[in-house]
Amino acid sequence: MLDNVTRPALIIREPVCRNNIRRMAEKALKSNVIFRPHFKTHQSEQVGNWFKDYGVKQITVSSAEMAMKFAKAGWKDISIAFPANPREIPLYNELAGNIRLNLLIDSTEVCRALAGKINKTTAIFIEIDNGYGRSGIAHIFEHKIDQIIREIDKARHLSFKGFLSHSGNTYSATGTEEIKNIYQKNIAVLQSMKEKYLPSHPGISISIGDTPSCSIVEDLSGADEIRPGNFVYYDLMQYYLGSCRMQDIAVAIACPVTGIYPERNEIVVYGGAVHLSKEQLLRDGKFYGFVVQFTDDGWTEPIGGTSVISLSQEHGIIRSTADFISSVKHGELLGILPVHSCLAADLLKENMLVV
Amino acid sequence: MLDNVTRPALIIREPVCRNNIRRMAEKALKSNVIFRPHFKTHQSEQVGNWFKDYGVKQITVSSAEMAMKFAKAGWKDISIAFPANPREIPLYNELAGNIRLNLLIDSTEVCRALAGKINKTTAIFIEIDNGYGRSGIAHIFEHKIDQIIREIDKARHLSFKGFLSHSGNTYSATGTEEIKNIYQKNIAVLQSMKEKYLPSHPGISISIGDTPSCSIVEDLSGADEIRPGNFVYYDLMQYYLGSCRMQDIAVAIACPVTGIYPERNEIVVYGGAVHLSKEQLLRDGKFYGFVVQFTDDGWTEPIGGTSVISLSQEHGIIRSTADFISSVKHGELLGILPVHSCLAADLLKENMLVV
Numbered sequence: 001m002l003d004n005v006t007r008p009a010l011i012i013r014e015p016v017c018r019n020n021i022r023r024m025a026e027k028a029l030k031s032n033v034i035f036r037p038h039f040k041t042h043q044s045e046q047v048g049n050w051f052k053d054y055g056v057k058q059i060t061v062s063s064a065e066m067a068m069k070f071a072k073a074g075w076k077d078i079s080i081a082f083p084a085n086p087r088e089i090p091l092y093n094e095l096a097g098n099i100r101l102n103l104l105i106d107s108t109e110v111c112r113a114l115a116g117k118i119n120k121t122t123a124i125f126i127e128i129d130n131g132y133g134r135s136g137i138a139h140i141f142e143h144k145i146d147q148i149i150r151e152i153d154k155a156r157h158l159s160f161k162g163f164l165s166h167s168g169n170t171y172s173a174t175g176t177e178e179i180k181n182i183y184q185k186n187i188a189v190l191q192s193m194k195e196k197y198l199p200s201h202p203g204i205s206i207s208i209g210d211t212p213s214c215s216i217v218e219d220l221s222g223a224d225e226i227r228p229g230n231f232v233y234y235d236l237m238q239y240y241l242g243s244c245r246m247q248d249i250a251v252a253i254a255c256p257v258t259g260i261y262p263e264r265n266e267i268v269v270y271g272g273a274v275h276l277s278k279e280q281l282l283r284d285g286k287f288y289g290f291v292v293q294f295t296d297d298g299w300t301e302p303i304g305g306t307s308v309i310s311l312s313q314e315h316g317i318i319r320s321t322a323d324f325i326s327s328v329k330h331g332e333l334l335g336i337l338p339v340h341s342c343l344a345a346d347l348l349k350e351n352m353l354v355v
Numbered sequence: 356m357l358d359n360v361t362r363p364a365l366i367i368r369e370p371v372c373r374n375n376i377r378r379m380a381e382k383a384l385k386s387n388v389i390f391r392p393h394f395k396t397h398q399s400e401q402v403g404n405w406f407k408d409y410g411v412k413q414i415t416v417s418s419a420e421m422a423m424k425f426a427k428a429g430w431k432d433i434s435i436a437f438p439a440n441p442r443e444i445p446l447y448n449e450l451a452g453n454i455r456l457n458l459l460i461d462s463t464e465v466c467r468a469l470a471g472k473i474n475k476t477t478a479i480f481i482e483i484d485n486g487y488g489r490s491g492i493a494h495i496f497e498h499k500i501d502q503i504i505r506e507i508d509k510a511r512h513l514s515f516k517g518f519l520s521h522s523g524n525t526y527s528a529t530g531t532e533e534i535k536n537i538y539q540k541n542i543a544v545l546q547s548m549k550e551k552y553l554p555s556h557p558g559i560s561i562s563i564g565d566t567p568s569c570s571i572v573e574d575l576s577g578a579d580e581i582r583p584g585n586f587v588y589y590d591l592m593q594y595y596l597g598s599c600r601m602q603d604i605a606v607a608i609a610c611p612v613t614g615i616y617p618e619r620n621e622i623v624v625y626g627g628a629v630h631l632s633k634e635q636l637l638r639d640g641k642f643y644g645f646v647v648q649f650t651d652d653g654w655t656e657p658i659g660g661t662s663v664i665s666l667s668q669e670h671g672i673i674r675s676t677a678d679f680i681s682s683v684k685h686g687e688l689l690g691i692l693p694v695h696s697c698l699a700a701d702l703l704k705e706n707m708l709v710v
Binding site: 007062064065082087107109133134138168259268274279280310313330333343 | 672
């Protein structure tokens with residue numbers, strides 16, 4: 001199956017991936033919310049096409065560049081879920097001439113910059129920060145939010161689409177109950193904002209994001225739209241958050257064994273920070289991935305007592321048991337389940353293989 | 356100067372870069388060692404060409420892929436300073452047909468795999484692990500080293516070139532004295548090994564690597580060849596190790612400001628883990644970079660009390676002072692001095708600008 005893999009490659013299990021997509025699509029349907037998946041995780045035209053089989057027509061991306069790529073691939077309704085960047089307005093105009101484009105802002109300054117230069121109809125979400133502390137405006141700044149909406153209303157080519165948030169604080173939650181609480185608090189704030197502005201702006205909606213909330217909360221009907229991204233592949237971070245089972249992880253990085261060191265209980269693979277990223281987890285020590293063995297139709301459960309403990313640019317150091325180390329051969333491919341699949345997939349987007 | 360920069364880009368100061376190259380080339384000349392710089396840091400044909408002005412003819416890379424790239428660009432003598440990977444032997448043969456190729460190994464198993472399939476003259480370094488604990492064989496395993504050399508001697512197309520080490524343990528040193536000690540210990544071991552095998556293998560040499568040693572040790576004459584890479588750009592990690600001054604850092608990542616949050620003393624820029632990497636430093640808290648402002652011919656010193664404290668895929672969060680935050684505008688470009696320039700340059704290799 002992987003005979004032609006010579007250097008680190010992202011191996012994608014299509015059936016697992018499709019199951020992840022199907023489950024999320026079914027939950028969205030049952031909750032009566034629009035499913036607008038975030039394509040920043042896979043950034044792949046091929047994987048993107050699988051979503052069409054589950055009724056997806058609207059997508060989310062994290063950059064204007066990515067929006068261009070998927071617009072060229074035929075997607076017609078794209079949200080760039082990253083604060084609008086005044087330096088990319090020409091690209092936004094090009095996009096808005098071809099697709100339904102949704103941008104997000106959190107300030108009157110950027111709204112005015114867009115208003116002066118956007119010359120094709122563009123929908124605008126206001127990003128709300130409900131405690132994550134990254135981008136977005138906190139709902140308590142009512143006066144500022146009023147001001148932004150007035151600026152949008154004044155602008156000829158901008159239309160107010162609603163409120164959007166990303167509860168990235170679910171990633172530091174200590175359990176699924178905390179994730180559910182973050183979700184509920186987030187939805188309550190967004191709903192109250194929607195209610196306030198719905199009379200003056202009929203048709204506005206609320207859009208929520210993160211994979212932990214969308215995976216763990218059963219009924220998402222409080223939102224109008226969901227934008228999870230990571231769930232397509234999942235990863236060890238999501239596994240430890242309780243978002244997925246180990247067998248739901250749809251990607252492994254295939255890495256050739258280049259060194260075997262029984263005297264220090266370690267193996268070195270061709271697979272480093274430029275393939276896996278330096279995203280780490282802390283659980284009984286720091287690690288960058290778990291190790292699996294490839295089988296005819298996928299891979300095994302993680303090998304017990306075995307993890308990637310260190311990464312340099314191209315080298316990955318795996319600490320393992322004497323038993324496993326004695327079974328490994330130079331040149332053999334091992335699979336690494338990544339800590340954060342979005343970053344590994346970004347690094348390996350030119351070198352992926354679907355199985 | 357940077358008017359056309361719309362998204363995160365690697366800005367390279369050519370004069371600073373050339374000074375870094377010139378200083379290292381002069382030290383190599385004075386120490387009478389071959390200067391075989393590691394091109395994994397910049398991976399750029401343009402930056403690679405600058406080295407020719409300082410007499411460089413031999414280079415180091417970290418993958419067969421990179422060797423192909425620089426062979427196509429006209430480089431004729433290339434070491435792949437990564438353990439030979441049995442799955443890439445066809446690529447090694449292609450390379451060895453066109454250039455002088457040097458590989459490294461640390462086991463009889465890989466030596467035998469190469470011996471059976473390499474069909475063009477290839478030079479082989481044995482990698483020695485002098486305490487870093489990544490790849491390489493410890494010098495105490497004399498019997499194994501003898502065995503590897505016998506295997507090389509038996510193979511028709513392989514020739515034994517000498518001993519190579521990378522003292523990556525200098526990166527966890529707590530001061531320049533410790534770095535000097537690591538260097539001395541490393542050189543002493545390699546010299547004793549060279550002496551042992553020189554009578555039977557005239558012409559073998561010893562090759563050493565890391566930027567901290569090569570920057571801090573004044574006289575490198577104990578080696579025959581040096582392979583530093585990071586010094587071409589340097590970065591905050593090297594600054595804190597004592598390898599360089601702040602003004603020797605030759606790269607900054609230009610990031611558009613997309614959010615300003617005075618109420619929490621933070622700015623958000625377009626510039627995240629897919630641009631800077633998640634390499635971090637711990638000094639009064641964790642950080643991913645310092646912030647500079649661009650000037651007509653480069654950039655300022657780092658802004659006081661200001662650093663990148665968090666990264667997600669595309670967002671970078673900068674914590675700063677009220678004064679600085681009040682001076683910043685949406686859409687403005689800020690520069691980020693990276694913690695680890697090799698990883699940032701790898702991520703931005705398609706989007707760099709020389710000034």
